Amino acid sequence: MSEDTILEFRNVTKEFPGVTALSDVSFKVKRGEIHGLCGENGAGKSTLMKILAGVYPYGTYSGTVLYNGKELKLQNSAIQAAVREGIAIVYQELTLVPAMTVAENIFLGREPVERGSIDWDRLHSETRSILEKYRLDVRPQDVVRNLGIGQMQMTEIAKALSEDAQVLILDEPTSALSEVEIDRLMEILQTLKARGVTCIYITHKMNEFFRITDQLTVLRDGKVVSSQPTAELTPEKVVGLMVGREMKERFPRGARQPGDVILEVQDLHAEWAGREVLKGVSFALRKGEILGIAGLMGSGRTELVMTLFGEFANVTSGAVKLDGKPVQIKGSQAAMRHGLGLVPEDRKRFGLVLPQSIVRNISLANLGQFGGSLAVDEDSELAASTRMAQDLAVKAPSVQVAVGSLSGGNQQKVVMAKWLLSNPQILIMDDPTRGIDVGAKYEIYKLMNALAERGIGIIMISSELEEVLGMSDRVMVMWQGRSQGTLDTREATQERIMTLATGLA
Amino acid sequence: MSNSTVTQPAQPQKTLLSGLTRRFRQDFQTYTMIVALVAIWGYFAVATEGSYVSPQNISNLFRQMSVTSLMAAGMVLVIVTGNIDLSVGRLAGYVSVIVAYLQANTWTTVFPDQPALAAISSVIVGLSVGTLWGIAQGYIIAYLRVPAFIVTLGSLFILQGLVLLQTEGKTIPANQPVFSEIGQGYLPAELSWGLVAVIAAFLVFNMLNGRRNKRRYGFPLPALTVDVLKIAAYTVLLVVYVGVVNSYSIAPGIPYPVLLLALIAVVVTYVSNNTRFGRYAYAIGGNRDAARLSGISIKRNIFLIFVLMGFLCGVAGVVLASYVGYGTIGAGGGYELDVIASAILGGTSTLGGVGTIPGAMIGGLIMASLSTGLQMLNAPPALTYVIKGSVLVFAVLLDVYLKRNDS
Structure with missing residues (x-):
């Protein structure tokens, strides 16, 4: 092994009952580089990282992992052993304690102790110096519960960095971050690289690989299909390697003719917990149109759609008109009666009952359709849910398996199936492709196009500018609870959207 | 790692046997409970030289589980939605003393020598008291948003006081004809x-x-x-x-309370699986936010579950008064522990979202089997408590351990 290789996988194979998650994986990570790891969901990225982090200890896989030239043997409290070795991981799912402060979270489990009691002053001052060193926009005494999801992610990264990591693994760190926060993360990673920290970077956002990584390893079905300098690749090539075929276009485009206005929002103001969250939002949605909503985290995008769905803030002034008639929607039941459907952000938290089956999740919002007023006819429920799951090509061993066991893309399809079964006129989709692999994203885009062609008006919130531009007919941009303007996608550019989204115009 | 679309059959590598093992592991707690039940019966049968499995004892055993198991059927749904009801035992007790009081004092003057009418009136009043209490608790919990633990704990105190007030510390006889049939009679x-x-x-x-x-x-x-x-x-x-x-x-013949229990268990099972009300309970317990955004009224559902719980406490209270034949200051005391334990032994998750009524019935049967058996062996009551508590913790421990090894 040469001097500058920090980590080497040699023929690593990991099997689960009935499934080979990793098969003969071999590649090298150089010291101090930012090493991208990409592949569709289920390609084995997370499994590989869990071996490094000690979640799957030494002996539960075959093959060798060389770390600083020695075989890595993480055993007996393997997760703590990984931390001691200097391997830190930031998971996609946040692992913070909401009721604790940023400082308490960062030092959770290794609080500085002075004569048997916690040395709070040292804890806070050390936290402050970490946060300042990496220019993280949170304060040590902030309670995590009150932070935005982006700030939580920053805290998570600070926690990993505070443990003097030699290797930092970032598993989709940007999926919840705004563009500004992503920029800052990229700066942080450059700083770390300059200090000699090695990063393994996992994301579903192609542009980030090309922006930040030095080397890129592509996994497909548990095998390494390529490991080469990023400079030798193009986004199209990488997508092709990931899915095993050339992907000509990332955003399918159907010919569609938006019709009459079905939803009109005029100067909407709304308040929640004594704070004005919407300060003047106006837009219109037409039949068969995809309207994108762009904006940074905290711009009020999610607050807007949740308020439209009657589940968040109280409307204080302004109007919401459906088919020209003013309506007041109080609660999700009323929203459904008015023909609205909502594919919420964070499907695991808001969209699915994870331990229940695909059938039960799809039928949940629509049980009134099956049988009489009281009893549920299970046969017609099963038939309708199965038909929906087939229409949307949900991949699963059976419709009776728990949705918790499905991949992100398939889970999102189940949420969509639930709402399509309720036959909505307007479908609101809040960041529908977050954390979903390229192939599944493409399928969801095609579905959205098909729905729009059927005359359904779609409102799509997206954190990815390329996606907003690629999918929508028009884009409404929000900033600080206001609608800043609506652009026709044909004349919109990423720069124009960002100008509006940052309040510059 | 690739899955077939839902149209296609399950992966071919899955044999019938592995399918069965998986199934078995999923329902492990239910099967273990059945095995445990058989073991318990076997042990007591030997220890009592056969009299444990005599027709007399079997007949009594099922009747003895009926009061707490009636309430356990409702408790499953309460716990499934992520709530708890600590007041059930005392509510049943309160109903039983009210019913006993009516039987002993009121009906005899209002319509003397009409035992059937008296019994019917008692049932109506008993069920109403339970239901009204459930309505009040459900309203405070669901609409005024006071945690169920606190509301029902307060209820427990209040009901304890009400029982004392009603009985004035005395034992009230409730062994009148017709009424006694409810808890003591047999289907020919x-x-x-x-x-x-x-x-x-x-x-x-x-x-x-x-x-x-x-x-x-x-x-x-x-x-x-x-x-x-x-x-x-x-x-x-x-x-x-x-x-x-x-x-x-x-x-x-089949004891009437057992018949009643079977009927209630079947109806509540049907309600939990095949009605919107029941389905929503599991969805709320599984993911409250997702349920709310799917157009489910969480408040209404939780309110109705406490109303159902109250109604079942009413039923249990009437059976209790009739079965023991009197109302006392101790009526129903501590029953909530058996009720909750039955639900949990039967696989109901205290985290919400998971639990079955048949499971709770087996849990109830185990509890009753232990009590009866230990009684027959003349074990001191203290030992019964110790054994019941140990069985509960051990059963859940075993389940946790096996599930961990599985994943």
Whole structure:
């Protein structure tokens, strides 16, 4: 092994009952580089990282992992052993304690102790110096519960960095971050690289690989299909390697003719917990149109759609008109009666009952359709849910398996199936492709196009500018609870959207 | 790692055996409980030289579980939604003393010598008191948003006071004719056999009907032999049970409270699986936010579950008064512990979202089996508590351990 290789996988194979998650994986990570790891969901990225982090200890896989030239043997409290070795991981799912402060979270489990009691002053001052060193926009005494999801992610990264990591693994760190926060993360990673920290970077956002990584390893079905300098690749090539075929276009485009206005929002103001969250939002949605909503985290995008769905803030002034008639929607039941459907952000938290089956999740919002007023006819429920799951090509061993066991893309399809079964006129989709692999994203885009062609008006919130531009007919941009303007996608550019989204115009 | 689309059959590498093992692991707690039950019966049968499995004892055993198990059926749904009800025992106790008071004092003056009318009136009042209490608790919990733990804990205190007020510290007799039949009577032996025949016929009809519907939708049908064997198994269990209780020479037949319990258990099971109300309970417990955004009224659902719980406490209270034949200051005290333990032994998750009524019935039977057996062995009551508590913790420990090894 040469001097500058920090980590080497040699023929690593990991099997689960009935499934080979990793098969003969071999590649090298150089010291101090930012090493991208990409592949569709289920390609084995997370499994590989869990071996490094000690979640799957030494002996539960075959093959060798060389770390600083020695075989890595993480055993007996393997997760703590990984931390001691200097391997830190930031998971996609946040692992913070909401009721604790940023400082308490960062030092959770290794609080500085002075004569048997916690040395709070040292804890806070050390936290402050970490946060300042990496220019993280949170304060040590902030309670995590009150932070935005982006700030939580920053805290998570600070926690990993505070443990003097030699290797930092970032598993989709940007999926919840705004563009500004992503920029800052990229700066942080450059700083770390300059200090000699090695990063393994996992994301579903192609542009980030090309922006930040030095080397890129592509996994497909548990095998390494390529490991080469990023400079030798193009986004199209990488997508092709990931899915095993050339992907000509990332955003399918159907010919569609938006019709009459079905939803009109005029100067909407709304308040929640004594704070004005919407300060003047106006837009219109037409039949068969995809309207994108762009904006940074905290711009009020999610607050807007949740308020439209009657589940968040109280409307204080302004109007919401459906088919020209003013309506007041109080609660999700009323929203459904008015023909609205909502594919919420964070499907695991808001969209699915994870331990229940695909059938039960799809039928949940629509049980009134099956049988009489009281009893549920299970046969017609099963038939309708199965038909929906087939229409949307949900991949699963059976419709009776728990949705918790499905991949992100398939889970999102189940949420969509639930709402399509309720036959909505307007479908609101809040960041529908977050954390979903390229192939599944493409399928969801095609579905959205098909729905729009059927005359359904779609409102799509997206954190990815390329996606907003690629999918929508028009884009409404929000900033600080206001609608800043609506652009026709044909004349919109990423720069124009960002100008509006940052309040510059 | 690739899965087939839902149209295609399950992965080929999955053999029938591995499918069965997986199934077994999923339902592990239920199966373990059945095995535990058989073991408990076996032990006591040997220890009591057979009198534990005598017709008399079997007949009593099921009747003894009925009061707490009636409430356990409702408790499953309460816990499934992520709530708890600590007041159930005392509510049943309060209902029982009110009913006893009416039986002993009121009805005899309002309509003397009309035992049937008196009994019916008692039932109506008893069920109403329970339901009204459930309405009040449900309203405070669901609409005024006070945690169920606190509301029902407060309730427990209040009811304890009300029981004292009602009884004035005295024991009130409730052993009047007709009314006593509710808790102490038996369905005559011939009718018991008739009932078995009706149930068997219904199971066959239901199976054929279900198969016809499935065929109409084009679903794959389970093998006919499997369906027939299932029905045969249920029928054999029923025949054995009725055969045993009918051979209890002093009082042959199915005890009425057992019949009532079976009826309630079947109805609540149906409600939990096949009505929107029941489905919503599991969805709320599984993911409250997702349920809310799916247009489910969480408040209304939780309110109704506490109303149902109150109603079942009313039923249990009436049976209790009739069964023991009097209302006392101690009525229903501590029953909430047996009720909650039955639900949890039966696989109900305290985290919400998971739990079955049949499971809770087996849990209730285990609790009753332990009490009865230890009593027959003349064990001190203290030992009964220690053993029941240990069994509860051990059962959950075993479940946690095995699930961990599985994943």
